[in-house]
Amino acid sequence: MQAQHEIENAMPAASDKLNIESIRRDFPILNLKVHGRQLVYLDNAATTQKPQVVLDAIQRYYTEQNSNVHRGVHYLSQLATREYEGARVKIQRFINAAESHEVIFTHGATEGINLIASSYGRKFVHEGDEVIISAMEHHSNIVPWQMLCEQVGAKLRIIPINEKGELLIDDLEAMINARTRLIALVHLSNALGTINPVKRVIDIAHSHDVPVLLDGAQATSHLKIDVQELDCDFYVFSGHKVCGPTGIGVLYGKSQWLESMPPFMGGGDMISSVSFEKTTYNSLPYKFEAGTPNIEGAIGLGVALDYLTGIGIDRIAEYENELLDYATEVIGSIPGVKLIGTAREKSSVLSFTLENIHPHDIGTILDQEGIAIRAGHHCAQPVMKFFNVPATARASFSFYNTKQEIDTLAEGIQRVIEVFG
Amino acid sequence: MQAQHEIENAMPAASDKLNIESIRRDFPILNLKVHGRQLVYLDNAATTQKPQVVLDAIQRYYTEQNSNVHRGVHYLSQLATREYEGARVKIQRFINAAESHEVIFTHGATEGINLIASSYGRKFVHEGDEVIISAMEHHSNIVPWQMLCEQVGAKLRIIPINEKGELLIDDLEAMINARTRLIALVHLSNALGTINPVKRVIDIAHSHDVPVLLDGAQATSHLKIDVQELDCDFYVFSGHKVCGPTGIGVLYGKSQWLESMPPFMGGGDMISSVSFEKTTYNSLPYKFEAGTPNIEGAIGLGVALDYLTGIGIDRIAEYENELLDYATEVIGSIPGVKLIGTAREKSSVLSFTLENIHPHDIGTILDQEGIAIRAGHHCAQPVMKFFNVPATARASFSFYNTKQEIDTLAEGIQRVIEVFG
């Protein structure tokens, strides 16, 4: 009910612009006061806030539908199963997967990548083989591959980046060889904002019969994702970064890969039959969903994606680009500010340093002004090392942010400079 | 606020009995009508319902506290971290763990067992070694061990059970040998209701220096758990079976084991530093918590356990035993009913069959009467095989159930018999 109303409000027929005031009303937390100031939430790359419709869906689930899924004949179990599987179909549509069983519910992007590293890895990556990642990966897309490579004796190879934070894609061709088993690449970098030329990477990889995993943890909330058009072999993302709940995420995989891979975890739901002598595994997607899933999380994520679709991902992207351009202008022109990550293709993330002032001090002082940004290595220490900074301050934007908030951020940075004299 | 109020209501000073009417008001879903009838929810072993305080905590989290944890200096991030780590301490107290870092958040019992099988397994279980489970395990405590044993060439050994569904503990001593690396045992069987003599198993195991993992998925909501008194090495359970949300669970492990084990998944939060040359892992509990955790789930679980503690686990256990005794009497005396699982030590689960009527037909007909029970193999196919039944009907009780509901179940079963003539 309310969702519908708010979404309509957000889309005034007369204009193609977002009605930000109306959208902000959908997010109750945005009214919060922090240290006596109006909250300015610019930490969206860490996690997004949730619209009321998602909270309502969770409430409704627990007050009218809650049951375990899949194994029950009773009413609630049927209802919960329908809602849970309905969420899978919503996600299938959102990313335009060919089949709903190519959508595996995970607990987040990190688990999705670990699933591939463990399951695909155990089956297809052997001693002497190679896996390629890039120099701008999140730790979630580094450590699982390091663990795999160490276990099987494979080699991890790194596509380098340039000073703007762009992928040196020309180096990729020379890096692929007969031992290359997978390329795992971030779609949109959380530390730099870089949008990678994933379509070209996939084309190159496929011309060598190498599959590609995209880490879409950041991309999914800012770009229209079409896994069939991208032709990626695997795609992962997290619910909590696309206005959904924590503890839920998605792994998309092409059927033929998922069919050929062994299960990741063992337990209920992922089996077809169990005996002490012989256990046979269930078909997709259940083979990869052991145990009771995060039912409320899946349902909440489905509603979150509906909400985003209701506003329109293209319009969201357009508005966010406007915000980023404005922030780049306003923040970038403050004396002493250095932007980290200046790729031509970029979205929603503004990483920066201030001369002689450590990002943590920036973070603490801004926090006193009610402004939430992130200060640190953003789980991308190799990126920090590349740019030779211990950390950066990072403001990251969502469609519910405003230019006024960016102005407040600029004032906050002036205050930081003042404090440090 | 409300929680306090309701909990106090539930504990009238004058009596040591539970005030069930008041408790039921805490669970909004119990008012539901199903097929025009009052819902009678007797599928608690599959998942429990949630008290309003848990839903309120989730709402509050998202409207006042939501942020990513651990890595932020800003207010919301601090708040979310405090709530998340506060939940860890609540859980520590609930199971009486010595240290809060011995409490690892997982996504459920299934993930907890898989974590041990993968991490402990990879480190300590080698070719020719043995792992012991029992004949009454849930698939979650069978399949991970089958997968491990197949991968490393170890052997899975099974402690048998008797016709009552009791563990033949005398067989255990003979089964343990120098190659035994772990005993993984269900604390309270979901298919039979049997409470295993886990203290004795642990004593025997430890006298041979063999560690013990207990699957507490069922036990945690029905028995007082004290991991130090039990002296178990690992203990797992799921939030959704103890009045908490789905998608969250707990792995308890003794520090010395957890310290010695390699990480399960790689990603953010579980590292101390990452470079392409060398990555070092974080300390406990973070080493085992890769990626953004289920923050709302952890907080909701903490509140759920507070709620149970507020009522009193001992009083819950006492009341549930009363319910089980009553149900055993009333249902067990219906002609044609055969109880499956008649262990002397038993709790909260009544598995049964009806002569010549398949459990699924029982389930469907009861559902039309508004009664939710489970019909199937309960993810324990080896148990079904042992009792030579394809499936059972299972009514499982929680402290919010009543004797009247058991009477309704008895009438429902009469109706089933009628339909089948």
Added chain:
Amino acid sequence: MSDISELYQQVILDHNKKPRNFRKLESANREQEGYNPLCGDQLTLYLEMDGKVIKDIGFQGSGCAISKASASMMTAAVKGKTKDEAEVLFDEFHRMVKGELDPEKEENHLGRLTILSGVREYPARVKCASLSWHTLHAALENKDEAVSTE
């Protein structure tokens, strides 16, 4: 609320109690396993094919009243039919229990099988009714793997 006796009609209860063709077929030249992993319903189908014709058919297994009655009625319905005729029935039956074919409105060859149409009101039980049909379909296609309705 639909009346439960719509689902459990006398004919169905009767097929459940005394299933037709409930036997291992010694003369079988095709054998097919069917399995419903969620319920544990299990069935083995034996076919004696004479060219394109199902000359004889039998089944064994365990399952609920719906799956047993459905299997029994299926065997009775397809015995003596050709592969193609059986496939038509499979398609029509499948659509009927999923609520996509209303036997009162759309022309069909289901005959007595329409007694099982009540199942469409019970989504949890559709798989029970269709397990034997899926197994038949696989047997006719001569697939190697066990069939599962999941």
Added chain:
Amino acid sequence: MSDISELYQQVILDHNKKPRNFRKLESANREQEGYNPLCGDQLTLYLEMDGKVIKDIGFQGSGCAISKASASMMTAAVKGKTKDEAEVLFDEFHRMVKGELDPEKEENHLGRLTILSGVREYPARVKCASLSWHTLHAALENKDEAVSTE
């Protein structure tokens, strides 16, 4: 809301800009790494011990103003002190930044170090202030592993 200038006092900003003893100590006979994995703050501590006495001390590394100023002030405070005296300071400092010791109310040996007491209002930054102290503590205990405040 506590005033931010309570935290970033002039003395602290000054130590941040011109940290004392900010150098590799060639004469060091103990060296200890300290690391805050959440922030990325990193520091190497060099100690020249003469028996029980900290004869000389130096540090290098990178971190925020709080961690750098704290390290600088720590080195100034413990130089020339005995191991036991330094451990007393470690304990007192640690309790002060965690809000367990109020330097106005409880007798202590903190002296100028109390300037850092403002940190207790900023839970996220307590680790920054205490990293160098933890590292010192480890160096005095002669632990082998790198110290981490996690």
